[in-house]
Amino acid sequence: MKQRSDFEVKIDFAKRTIYTRMKGLFSDASMQAWAEVYKRETDRFGGRRHMVIADMRGMRALYPSVGAILAGTIAYARRNGVVLCAHITDDIVQRLQAKRLARQNSLADEVTVDVASIEEAKRVLDEARSRLDNPDPATIRAIG
16 A cells, blocks of 8 residues: 655744644655745745744655755755744654754754644744844754
8 A cells, every 4th residue: 555645834924934744655756845835935934034843743754865855955944044943743763864854954953843742832933933033043942
């Protein structure tokens, strides 16, 4: 039985937040489709600092070629304004893989925060939102 992937990308300008939901087993084509939508939404901020909730519950670990697409998209987003990303996942292998891909863009990965629920992700972003316009990147990290 072939597994399929599914995704959603939404933007909340008032909260300067992109919400993405990814689940299932992504192929190169489906990850590329997600990346195009995600980059388009990122571009709507015009380089302005913003945050992300990445809900990856139900997402399977990625093949290397698919992971490369995700890593490139993470790099693009960080170059174009993402300063905090709250990751939600229910799979330890996928969580470790996402952390490794994020570290490719910064060794300390000061942008990613692992959270257990949407509610926790929203709290983390709410705490950081007031510091979005502070030019010191160290002020964004809501939790250590």
